[in-house]
Amino acid sequence: MSGRRARRRPPRRGGPGAADGLPGGPPAVARRELDEATPHAQLFLDRLRRAHLSLAGVAALAGGGLLAALPLVALALPALDDDAWLGVPWPVLLLLTPYPLLVALAWLYVRRADALDEAFLALVAEDEEPEPDAPAAPGSRDARR
Amino acid sequence: MLAIGAIVAVTAGALGIGAWGVRWARTTSDLFVASRAVTPWWNAAAISGEYLSAASFLGVAGLTMRSGLAALWLPVGFTAGYLALLLFVAAPLRRSGAYTLPDFVEVRLGDRGLRTVASLIVLAIGVLYVVPQLRGAGLVLGEVADVPYTAGIVLAAAVVVGSVALGGMRAVTYVQAFQYWVKIVAISLPACLMIVHLGGLPERAALLGRELPTAGDRGMTIRLAEPSTVTFPRATRFRVVAEAELRTAGDGAARDLPEPGRARDGVRPVPAGAAGSAAGAGAAGASRTGRAPASVDGRWRSVGAGEAVRLPAGALALPPGATLPVAEGIHAKTGREWARPAGGEGRGSPLFLYSLLVATFLGTMGLPHILVRFYTNATGSAARHTTVRVLGLLGVFYLFPVVYGLLGRVLVPELYVTGQTDLVVLRLPEAVFVDATGRTLVAVVAAGAFAAFVSTASGLLVSTAGTVAYDLLPRLRRGEAPGGRRSAPLARGPSAPTLDPATEDPAALRRRRFRVSALAAIVVPALLAIAARGLDITILVSWSFALAASTFCPLLLLGIWWTGLTPRGALAGMLAGGAVASAGIVAALAGGEAMEESLLSQPAVVSVPLAFATMWLVSRRDEPLPRAQVAAAMRAMHAPERAG
Numbered sequence: 001m002s003g004r005r006a007r008r009r010p011p012r013r014g015g016p017g018a019a020d021g022l023p024g025g026p027p028a029v030a031r032r033e034l035d036e037a038t039p040h041a042q043l044f045l046d047r048l049r050r051a052h053l054s055l056a057g058v059a060a061l062a063g064g065g066l067l068a069a070l071p072l073v074a075l076a077l078p079a080l081d082d083d084a085w086l087g088v089p090w091p092v093l094l095l096l097t098p099y100p101l102l103v104a105l106a107w108l109y110v111r112r113a114d115a116l117d118e119a120f121l122a123l124v125a126e127d128e129e130p131e132p133d134a135p136a137a138p139g140s141r142d143a144r145r
Numbered sequence: 146m147l148a149i150g151a152i153v154a155v156t157a158g159a160l161g162i163g164a165w166g167v168r169w170a171r172t173t174s175d176l177f178v179a180s181r182a183v184t185p186w187w188n189a190a191a192i193s194g195e196y197l198s199a200a201s202f203l204g205v206a207g208l209t210m211r212s213g214l215a216a217l218w219l220p221v222g223f224t225a226g227y228l229a230l231l232l233f234v235a236a237p238l239r240r241s242g243a244y245t246l247p248d249f250v251e252v253r254l255g256d257r258g259l260r261t262v263a264s265l266i267v268l269a270i271g272v273l274y275v276v277p278q279l280r281g282a283g284l285v286l287g288e289v290a291d292v293p294y295t296a297g298i299v300l301a302a303a304v305v306v307g308s309v310a311l312g313g314m315r316a317v318t319y320v321q322a323f324q325y326w327v328k329i330v331a332i333s334l335p336a337c338l339m340i341v342h343l344g345g346l347p348e349r350a351a352l353l354g355r356e357l358p359t360a361g362d363r364g365m366t367i368r369l370a371e372p373s374t375v376t377f378p379r380a381t382r383f384r385v386v387a388e389a390e391l392r393t394a395g396d397g398a399a400r401d402l403p404e405p406g407r408a409r410d411g412v413r414p415v416p417a418g419a420a421g422s423a424a425g426a427g428a429a430g431a432s433r434t435g436r437a438p439a440s441v442d443g444r445w446r447s448v449g450a451g452e453a454v455r456l457p458a459g460a461l462a463l464p465p466g467a468t469l470p471v472a473e474g475i476h477a478k479t480g481r482e483w484a485r486p487a488g489g490e491g492r493g494s495p496l497f498l499y500s501l502l503v504a505t506f507l508g509t510m511g512l513p514h515i516l517v518r519f520y521t522n523a524t525g526s527a528a529r530h531t532t533v534r535v536l537g538l539l540g541v542f543y544l545f546p547v548v549y550g551l552l553g554r555v556l557v558p559e560l561y562v563t564g565q566t567d568l569v570v571l572r573l574p575e576a577v578f579v580d581a582t583g584r585t586l587v588a589v590v591a592a593g594a595f596a597a598f599v600s601t602a603s604g605l606l607v608s609t610a611g612t613v614a615y616d617l618l619p620r621l622r623r624g625e626a627p628g629g630r631r632s633a634p635l636a637r638g639p640s641a642p643t644l645d646p647a648t649e650d651p652a653a654l655r656r657r658r659f660r661v662s663a664l665a666a667i668v669v670p671a672l673l674a675i676a677a678r679g680l681d682i683t684i685l686v687s688w689s690f691a692l693a694a695s696t697f698c699p700l701l702l703l704g705i706w707w708t709g710l711t712p713r714g715a716l717a718g719m720l721a722g723g724a725v726a727s728a729g730i731v732a733a734l735a736g737g738e739a740m741e742e743s744l745l746s747q748p749a750v751v752s753v754p755l756a757f758a759t760m761w762l763v764s765r766r767d768e769p770l771p772r773a774q775v776a777a778a779m780r781a782m783h784a785p786e787r788a789g
Contacts, residue, residue, distance in 0.1 A: 045779065099543065101227055102227075104225060117525075
């Protein structure tokens with residue numbers, strides 16, 4: 001839904017590679033442009049947001065799919081009723097499997113998400129006059145009001 | 146006595162850390178300190194500590210014993226909720242600098258009126274969630290110390306208010322992290338010792354076979370503190386004797402009768418006179434409901450399969466091998482039915498199950514006391530790393546309640562008769578170990594349960610009291626940033642402004658207002674908890690999750706990821722989702738036992754999509770917010786900190 005809305009307003013989204021990483025667009029964006037919210041910087045931010053959204057969407061599909069599939073597995077395998085592994089009944093095992101899988105999925109996601117942020121930061125040109133972080137926050141507040 | 150000592154020790158430990166933390170943090174802003182010094186591991190332990198409530202500590206095991214292994218979807222959902230939080234909310238919310246959900250509304254949509262609506266929903270969720278916590282505390286205190294239920298709740302409420310007033314929001318990260326470790330030790334240590342002692346899970350037939358729980362080889366005597374109706378699933382014999390008579394005369398069919406600390410089968414001993422009058426009341430009730438009455442005459446009676454009997458207070462004796470009757474609201478299940486994780490009626494029915502997963506998966510992100518904790522992460526990326534660790538810590542914890550559920554079905558089946566399956570965690574250690582080990586372990590689990598209740602309830606109280614004090618009561622200095630925690634919705638990490646010394650006097654006023662609000666915010670749930678004594682507490686937890694999933698989840702997801710959200714759309718969606726979810730649950734409560742495990746009591750599968758659709762449609766038809774405003778909010782939420 002965000003895609004539809006975003007497409008309608010300038011700046012138009014970049015080429016086909018825009019959503020997955022940030023390369024493919026203009027080489028860099030200046031930090032000052034980010035602060036001033038120029039259309040050029042907006043393009044970069046929109047791409048970053050969309051890249052994060054698709055990553056999160058894929059991970060949510062995986063996690064949600066796992067959760068949605070488990071009850072179906074439980075329904076489909078009533079024949080296993082009397083089976084056990086090391087004395088633990090299989091329904092218990094089935095209901096404990098999500099925990100490690102969720103952690104693994106979350107860990108993979110975090111690695112990819114951090115990589116997206118790093119890729120974005122690499123594109124923010126550092127050759128402008130170096131700005132400390134502190135003034136940035138009030139600036140963004142003013143922009144919001 | 147031992148249990149009271151353990152509870153006092155844990156509570157004092159938490160208060161001590163809080164007090165020590167206050168002194169340490171007083172010189173500077175706690176948020177400043179927290180964002181600099183708190184690592185993701187500390188934060189994750191704190192979030193888990195605050196999240197693992199009485200519902201997790203006592204409720205999951207009790208519900209497993211009561212309804213079967215299908216109840217284990219609940220902790221799966223409780224944990225998976227953090228995946229949704231991680232994927233869609235954690236980093237952007239931290240970067241936005243919003244401290245609470247009403248803050249987020251203001252940052253993203255810039256609408257004061259909507260902020261008030263969000264505050265009211267925070268209050269509703271908080272109160273609904275605190276009630277079961279207080280009820281759990283009342284149960285624990287009644288069980289281990291014979292404190293009357295009402296007095297237990299008052300005492301628990303006082304402890305929570307005290308810890309909030311003492312600690313406030315300072316040092317709370319360390320207090321909550323401490324509570325997590327208390328809880329994990331308290332639930333895992335007895336579970337491991339019991340498994341080792343028993344050499345694995347006992348009597349698999351009772352767990353998985355075609356049998357219903359039985360009275361065992363020596364029969365069983367179960368104390369009933371008050372008259373109750375039980376259903377006998379199989380034909381058998383029984384008799385009811387007065388408590389006093391039982392103590393003096395002894396009983397051939399009795400199983401291990403009162404050894405102090407051991408046979409807490411019923412609730413509390415009842416004087417013979419009271420039992421007699423209760424028997425009269427039982428007979429009257431029976432004539433009203435048409436159920437077969439019984440009296441305290443000590444004669445054996447026969448009952449047919451499926452017969453419901455109104456029993457007076459006293460001691461119910463069952464012959465060896467008899468199938469146990471079940472209290473109202475519990476369905477007698479064979480091992481095979483009990484162990485089935487999905488399918489069939491009630492809790493295992495697929496629609497109920499998916500609705501529960503939707504509510505918990507999407508509702509966790511909307512719990513007010515959880516989002517607050519994310520603010521102590523230094524950056525959005527740290528917030529993500531914290532959330533991964535939370536998933537791990539919760540997963541470790543939820544390995545253990547199932548042990549109590551499994552062992553409880555075999556070793557303390559009398560809870561099916563009294564209906565107090567929520568007490569299985571507290572009863573089980575003494576059923577496994579007859580000596581002092583049992584009493585020690587009961588003290589350990591009681592301390593853990595109390596820690597679970599105190600940590601969750603104080604976290605919620607801080608959120609609800611803060612909402613009342615800062616959002617709902619008239620603002621201290623309208624239009625001006627009041628300093629402290631709310632001064633900088635978009636400020637980041639270490640650059641967050643510290644408390645301004647110039648606002649000393651208003652700060653004291655604010656503190657007083659906060660304390661008054663905290664008192665008010667605990668009195669209401671305490672009264673509700675006293676009124677809700679007989680209520681199944683899980684439905685209130687379901688309600689708060691369903692409400693969070695149907696209001697704040699769409700607000701957060703669309704607000705963070707969709708530029709087109711408007712205040713009017715957000716309002717319409719939250720009202721629609723919240724109304725449908727609440728209507729379903731109120732209808733389920735009105736319907737009583739029959740509705741307890743129906744879709745009405747778990748309405749998320751309907752209300753969440755409805756809320757999303759309403760929010761989206763109304764926003765589309767509404768006039769969009771100024772583009773610059775949306776762009777600034779999006780930038781604040783999505784740009785990594787180092788990009789300025």
